Amino acid sequence: MNGALRIAAEEWRYWLRSRLAVSAILLMLIVVLAAVISTVSRMQSEADARRTMQDAAEKTFLAQPDRHPHRMVHYGHYVFRTPAPLAVIDPGVDPLTGTVIFLEGHRQNSATFPAAYTAPQVAGFNALTPAFAYQVLVPLVLIVIGFSVVSRERELRTDVQLSAQGLNSVSLWLGKSLALVSLSALLLVPLVGGALYALSQGAAGVAVVALIGSYFLYLAFWSFAIVGVSARAKSSAMALLVSCVAWMAIAVVIPRLVSDLVGAIAPVTGKIESDFALIEAMRDVGDGHNAADPAFDKLRAELFNEYGVDKAEDLPVNLRGIVAEVAEAELTDVLNEFADARMQEEAAQATLARNGALLSPMLALRNASMQTVGSDLGNYHRFLHEAEDARFEFVQGLNRVHGSELSYIDDINRNKDEASGLRARVSADNWRVLQTFDFRPAAPAERIGKAGIALLILALWCVGAAGFAYGGLRDSEGRFHAV
Amino acid sequence: MSEPLIVADQLSVSRGGRQVLDSVSFSVKHGDIFALLGGNGAGKSTTLLTLLGLITPTAGEARINGVRVHDNAAAVRQTVAYLPESANLYPHLSARENLDYFLALANVAQSNADVEKALDRVALASEARGRSLAGYSKGMRQKVAIALALLRKTPILLLDEPTSGLDPVAVDEFNGLISALSQQGTTVVMVTHDVYGACHVARSVGLLRRGRLVATFDAPEGQHFDAETLHAAFVNRDAA
Numbered sequence: 001m002n003g004a005l006r007i008a009a010e011e012w013r014y015w016l017r018s019r020l021a022v023s024a025i026l027l028m029l030i031v032v033l034a035a036v037i038s039t040v041s042r043m044q045s046e047a048d049a050r051r052t053m054q055d056a057a058e059k060t061f062l063a064q065p066d067r068h069p070h071r072m073v074h075y076g077h078y079v080f081r082t083p084a085p086l087a088v089i090d091p092g093v094d095p096l097t098g099t100v101i102f103l104e105g106h107r108q109n110s111a112t113f114p115a116a117y118t119a120p121q122v123a124g125f126n127a128l129t130p131a132f133a134y135q136v137l138v139p140l141v142l143i144v145i146g147f148s149v150v151s152r153e154r155e156l157r158t159d160v161q162l163s164a165q166g167l168n169s170v171s172l173w174l175g176k177s178l179a180l181v182s183l184s185a186l187l188l189v190p191l192v193g194g195a196l197y198a199l200s201q202g203a204a205g206v207a208v209v210a211l212i213g214s215y216f217l218y219l220a221f222w223s224f225a226i227v228g229v230s231a232r233a234k235s236s237a238m239a240l241l242v243s244c245v246a247w248m249a250i251a252v253v254i255p256r257l258v259s260d261l262v263g264a265i266a267p268v269t270g271k272i273e274s275d276f277a278l279i280e281a282m283r284d285v286g287d288g289h290n291a292a293d294p295a296f297d298k299l300r301a302e303l304f305n306e307y308g309v310d311k312a313e314d315l316p317v318n319l320r321g322i323v324a325e326v327a328e329a330e331l332t333d334v335l336n337e338f339a340d341a342r343m344q345e346e347a348a349q350a351t352l353a354r355n356g357a358l359l360s361p362m363l364a365l366r367n368a369s370m371q372t373v374g375s376d377l378g379n380y381h382r383f384l385h386e387a388e389d390a391r392f393e394f395v396q397g398l399n400r401v402h403g404s405e406l407s408y409i410d411d412i413n414r415n416k417d418e419a420s421g422l423r424a425r426v427s428a429d430n431w432r433v434l435q436t437f438d439f440r441p442a443a444p445a446e447r448i449g450k451a452g453i454a455l456l457i458l459a460l461w462c463v464g465a466a467g468f469a470y471g472g473l474r475d476s477e478g479r480f481h482a483v
Numbered sequence: 484m485s486e487p488l489i490v491a492d493q494l495s496v497s498r499g500g501r502q503v504l505d506s507v508s509f510s511v512k513h514g515d516i517f518a519l520l521g522g523n524g525a526g527k528s529t530t531l532l533t534l535l536g537l538i539t540p541t542a543g544e545a546r547i548n549g550v551r552v553h554d555n556a557a558a559v560r561q562t563v564a565y566l567p568e569s570a571n572l573y574p575h576l577s578a579r580e581n582l583d584y585f586l587a588l589a590n591v592a593q594s595n596a597d598v599e600k601a602l603d604r605v606a607l608a609s610e611a612r613g614r615s616l617a618g619y620s621k622g623m624r625q626k627v628a629i630a631l632a633l634l635r636k637t638p639i640l641l642l643d644e645p646t647s648g649l650d651p652v653a654v655d656e657f658n659g660l661i662s663a664l665s666q667q668g669t670t671v672v673m674v675t676h677d678v679y680g681a682c683h684v685a686r687s688v689g690l691l692r693r694g695r696l697v698a699t700f701d702a703p704e705g706q707h708f709d710a711e712t713l714h715a716a717f718v719n720r721d722a723a
Contacts, residue, residue, distance in 0.1 A: 002590075003588050007588075013575075013576075014573075014575055017575050157569060158571050158573060160565075160567050160571055161565075161567060161572065161585060164563075164564075164565035164567070165585050165586075166557055166560040166561055166588070166590070168557060
């Protein structure tokens, strides 16, 4: 072990005496630090803005005067998707997906205003998130610094000298890998800083540890892979070339190919196509605004029977409110059926894409990272579900107020005379049916559980790379070319 | 009668389909200096690397102090210091840093005074010792490598072209150093194509040609080899 530590320390001394290595390390630290600061600032500002707007939307809704409850159903309400605290490291799908949904009766509106549409995001620097920097750029710097970590010894023939001192391939493997892994750890410092900031903003400690661990595993994979390529390549130039080709494949080409392939294998139904089918299906549901709609004949008959009356005016409840409630429930079933089908298609696509982790450790990290943070597609779907639950609850709450607090006679005459119109209003206290909407990511254990497979695959990549490096050094031990 | 300290027994090495060593046998007694002479590509360095356990023989075996080298190469390397042909040191480190690093890897504890003393013995200028080896001449680097071999304080020295790059004065000093070490009990195997150098220090000489040990000579008791005679034998054998 002492030999390995000494080799690692010597590698560091070599780097620190190399202007190229020092410049590359400093440059990369500046880049990742800039990415962390920029993303922390942006995501924090997004989170603050969405929380403020959520609060304002609720206050505005509750501040509405006494009104007919159905007017409030159409007045509607906004719910905002607040990003997870750890999104300061990996915003995931956040910038590309809608941040706000307008909730109203009879409709499931799409989430709108993705953060990427805002002017500063379009300007470009938003792409440089810590996640991107660590997934794509940092491995390249590790390659630039470490490609000759073993091949250099062979070219200088110091490998013979090392072996002559009794050093074995295990110590060399450990030492060279330790040097690059410790460099990776140094480069992770800005990410750790960002994660600790997220911790102070409410991120769960276990998720912070899991996130840092996943990035460490990924960079350890690269460290081992670079040592392995350097040990097996015939020259440093060849080691650099092979490592760069591997980086290109792992970090650029395979993720793109997987994405295109998944899109072709499991396409998601287009929005327009889906909306036409939804409109078609909704034709079978009665009009909740019209209590005389034949679609509600059975409901009307059941109510008359239940209360022993033969006309709506004699019912102790407002038939229009009851019809609105039942119609909303039926309509929501149809809307949910289509929404669930679409989300299932998207989820199936995401599941298929996650298999790409077997082809590229970067995809394994990307999966683990977004799932641990709570910025993956699944989290977005949770938002859509929670928003729909909130919509259904507040609309039905108002429909129940409509059915129980409002006289049917006043309701049907509200536009005929002013007195009826005034009586067809309910107290603004009823707007409190609206629940406070506070979207938060899933529990840390659930997120880490979902990320478990990706983390396992990442660990396997790491172990594989470690074996590749060890095998390369063991093979090169007897590769002395003296004659 | 005990076995000689170093034994090469029918050593054969094939690399890339080529026979680099072909049934090479020799032995070196405790405290002796054995010089292996041969032209370029004769298999001299391969012989040393095989004795060090860095190359596995395809047939035969090497034994050091009765231990089969390939059964316990790590233990053998603790008793052997090796001087490679081209110094093989780090150009970004100074002489002191190189020595400190390699000695640490060999688990040899040496004080700064020991290091300075070794560098004195190889006559490396003191003002050069703190400078990186990138600015050293070949001879200066060779002196650092010799110092490393000396600092290992092992009972066996394997030297590959040890005087390569040294000026005549340094060669004389080196030969004196090796003779002194031999008298103190250190066993030396050196490979060289410098016939005259070998004559000054070696007690026995082997001639290696195309991987075969074609002849061995022992110096007359208490005398050096006659350089002209050995040179003639070397040239004749080489021409054969």
